[in-house]
Amino acid sequence: MTITTENTGDARHHDGDEAGDRRTIAFARLAIGLVQGIVLYLLLRASEGEGATWSQRHPELFTPAVLVALFLPAVLLSGVGKLRLAVYAVWSLVAGAALALLAWHDVTRQAGEGREATFPLFAFAAAALFIAHHLIVPADRERRLIASFPAYFDAAWMAGVQLVLSIAFAGAFWLLLFLGAALFNVIGLSFLGDLLEQGWFSLPLTGLAFATAVQLTDVRDGLIRGVRTVALMLLSWLLLVLTVLVGAFLSALPFTGLTGLWATGSATALVLSAAGVLIILINAAYQDGRPDTRPAPVLRVAVRVASLLLTPLVLIAAWGLYLRINQHGLTPDRIIAIACAFVGAAHAAGYGFAALRTFWSKGDWMRALERTNIVTAFGVVGVILALFTPLSDPARLSVADQVSRLERGRVAPDAFDYAFLAFDSGKAGRVALAALAASTDPQIARRATEAMDAPDRSALQPAAPVSTRTPVIAVWPAGATHPQGFVRPVVEDDPRATCRAADDCLATALDLNGDGTVEVLLARAWDISLFARRPDGWTHEGAWSRPRCTGVDPVDPREAVRRGLITPRSSPWPDIDAGDRVTGRFQPAGDGCPPNPEPAPR
Numbered sequence: 214m215t216i217t218t219e220n221t222g223d224a225r226h227h228d229g230d231e232a233g234d235r236r237t238i239a240f241a242r243l244a245i246g247l248v249q250g251i252v253l254y255l256l257l258r259a260s261e262g263e264g265a266t267w268s269q270r271h272p273e274l275f276t277p278a279v280l281v282a283l284f285l286p287a288v289l290l291s292g293v294g295k296l297r298l299a300v301y302a303v304w305s306l307v308a309g310a311a312l313a314l315l316a317w318h319d320v321t322r323q324a325g326e327g328r329e330a331t332f333p334l335f336a337f338a339a340a341a342l343f344i345a346h347h348l349i350v351p352a353d354r355e356r357r358l359i360a361s362f363p364a365y366f367d368a369a370w371m372a373g374v375q376l377v378l379s380i381a382f383a384g385a386f387w388l389l390l391f392l393g394a395a396l397f398n399v400i401g402l403s404f405l406g407d408l409l410e411q412g413w414f415s416l417p418l419t420g421l422a423f424a425t426a427v428q429l430t431d432v433r434d435g436l437i438r439g440v441r442t443v444a445l446m447l448l449s450w451l452l453l454v455l456t457v458l459v460g461a462f463l464s465a466l467p468f469t470g471l472t473g474l475w476a477t478g479s480a481t482a483l484v485l486s487a488a489g490v491l492i493i494l495i496n497a498a499y500q501d502g503r504p505d506t507r508p509a510p511v512l513r514v515a516v517r518v519a520s521l522l523l524t525p526l527v528l529i530a531a532w533g534l535y536l537r538i539n540q541h542g543l544t545p546d547r548i549i550a551i552a553c554a555f556v557g558a559a560h561a562a563g564y565g566f567a568a569l570r571t572f573w574s575k576g577d578w579m580r581a582l583e584r585t586n587i588v589t590a591f592g593v594v595g596v597i598l599a600l601f602t603p604l605s606d607p608a609r610l611s612v613a614d615q616v617s618r619l620e621r622g623r624v625a626p627d628a629f630d631y632a633f634l635a636f637d638s639g640k641a642g643r644v645a646l647a648a649l650a651a652s653t654d655p656q657i658a659r660r661a662t663e664a665m666d667a668p669d670r671s672a673l674q675p676a677a678p679v680s681t682r683t684p685v686i687a688v689w690p691a692g693a694t695h696p697q698g699f700v701r702p703v704v705e706d707d708p709r710a711t712c713r714a715a716d717d718c719l720a721t722a723l724d725l726n727g728d729g730t731v732e733v734l735l736a737r738a739w740d741i742s743l744f745a746r747r748p749d750g751w752t753h754e755g756a757w758s759r760p761r762c763t764g765v766d767p768v769d770p771r772e773a774v775r776r777g778l779i780t781p782r783s784s785p786w787p788d789i790d791a792g793d794r795v796t797g798r799f800q801p802a803g804d805g806c807p808p809n810p811e812p813a814p815r
């Protein structure tokens with residue numbers, strides 16, 4: 214199917230062959246788009262209707278069909294005319310089988326009803342398919358197992374531009390159709406709007422529009438290369454901006470520490486995202502590595518610096534992952550993050566070596582980057598296949614780790630997340646839950662049985678999460694000690710949980726109600742909390758909030774404790790009982806502030 218021309222024979226004959234081949238490719242692409250639309254419509258029909266539809270009864274067939282129908286046509290559209298017929302046929306079969314296998318595993322590993330493909334499957338399957346396809350096309354074009362880096366660069370970035378333009382074309386096409394439908398509706402004709410609402414019309418039409426865009430962008434090769442050149446130029450200058458921002462961020466960390474970063478709860482994802490964007494922008498500036506495509510000197514410096522900045526970014530992400538895993542164990546999301554961190558580490562090592570090498574090999578500017586990209590491309594495809602097959606199923610690995618933590622005593626039985634095994638880890642979690650239900654520990658067996666019998670997550674009431682941070686509370690008078698048991702790890706909704714530094718809270722012990730037993734007043738910036746000793750420990754009884762009074766300078770409750778301004782005062786009105794279980798607490802009228810003095814008469 215690939216066209217090659219020779220400098221022999223009649224030129225008109227070759228022109229006719231080329232024109233005929235272009236028509237064949239165009240018809241093939243339109244047919245692929247039409248068939249894709251029809252198949253998607255049939256799958257849509259299979260998921261509609263009342264009661265249990267075919268898609269719900271057979272998710273292990275429906276989900277692979279959806280994934281193949283969505284993504285395989287992109288391979289068929291892109292490969293026609295660019296791959297030899299035998300390679301095209303074999304690669305199409307392999308790609309379709311791999312997509313079906315990934316979707317089948319994603320559904321069959323789930324437990325219960327309502328099984329369907331997860332979002333990570335779509336995202337990572339698309340990424341693996343794009344990378345694999347653009348490893349095969351250049352290699353087939355050069356008749357080599359591993360193609361040259363410029364060939365990989367040209368194929369991947371051209372395809373990326375084509376994909377964006379084709380999606381934009383299909384979107385603009387639909388906007389025009391909606392505009393036309395609106396115009397017809399104005400004059401009382403609703404046929405076009407009615408057609409657009411019909412799946413049998415809209416889905417095949419969308420497939421045709423996308424296929425047409427692919428064909429048009431493929432024919433106008435020179436225009437697409439021009440668009441790619443402009444896009445690469447703009448992205449390469451964005452590299453300079455991001456390099457400055459990341460460099461400033463890393464320079465500030467020694468002064469600010471990592472506490473604020475960890476407090477976001479998404480530090481690893483944020484830092485890995487920054488590293489991923491840096492990798493893309495570095496490649497946009499480097500391009501294919503030829504001397505005539507090298508960027509401006511300032512951008513060459515930015516490429517070197519950005520390549521070196523990848524290492525601290527990946528190390529920060531890895532450290533954050535280690536802390537979270539050490540504290541809470543593995544989850545499917547953390548396993549995927551580990552895979553992304555390994556890919557980032559491979560890029561950081563290769564790019565860092567390439568940047569350092571430029572200092573002693575002046576004529577070999579960042580050449581090692583090319584080898585890194587090729588190796589990591591194969592690695593990314595392998596990692597994705599491992600994650601979404603039984604080889605390294607994140608749910609199975611997470612269940613094994615969580616159960617191991619429970620058995621080793623790293624997690625108390627009342628703090629273990631049984632709901633994760635019951636509802637978030639598929640069949641592997643249900644199998645592990647059944648084993649825990651037969652445990653010799655009565656508490657584990659009881660909680661596991663409750664989780665197995667629970668209809669949904671809301672039916673389970675997990676124990677309140679215990680803070681792993683012991684509060685830091687200053688004491689007054691200075692040199693005194695806290696009452697025994699007052700400072701200990703507490704639950705998150707306890708006022709003591711907000712005391713993380715020595716100046717956050719100030720506690721003092723006194724007999725507030727004159728019963729001969731001391732209570733503890735915990736003063737924070739905005740209130741004073743009362744703690745009383747009960748048989749089960751110190752209990753939070755309530756709090757007094759600081760009123761905001763106009764014209765009166767507020768007194769920090771902690772300073773009030775230090776200055777001895779805390780004075781018990783009886784309420785002028787008693788509380789009342791309004792029934793057996795209802796107690797009415799008296800609230801003074803107004804805001805608790807003293808009345809403003811009357812202005813002096815003149």
